[in-house]
Amino acid sequence: MTQIIKSRKERANFTIEQKLDYAKLMVNENYSNKKIIAISGAGPSAVTRWKKQYLAEISGQTPKSSKAK
Numbered sequence: 536m537t538q539i540i541k542s543r544k545e546r547a548n549f550t551i552e553q554k555l556d557y558a559k560l561m562v563n564e565n566y567s568n569k570k571i572i573a574i575s576g577a578g579p580s581a582v583t584r585w586k587k588q589y590l591a592e593i594s595g596q597t598p599k600s601s602k603a604k
Contacts, residue, residue: 555585557574557575558585558588561582562589
């Protein structure tokens with residue numbers, strides 16, 4: 536009997552600067568989330584979170600209990 540093992544995609548680690556650069560591309564240069572996902576290799580939820588956090592920060596909000604992810 537052959538067992539099929541799905542390997543997990545290795546998690547990419549991004550610096551704060553990289554995340555900020557990608558968020559700026561989405562907000563300031565109108566890059567789509569899909570384009571950033573393709574460029575960076577990050578997952579859709581991470582890219583959405585970076586953009587949301589960047590928009591909150593430029594509007595003067597600071598995350599209360601969460602660190603920049």
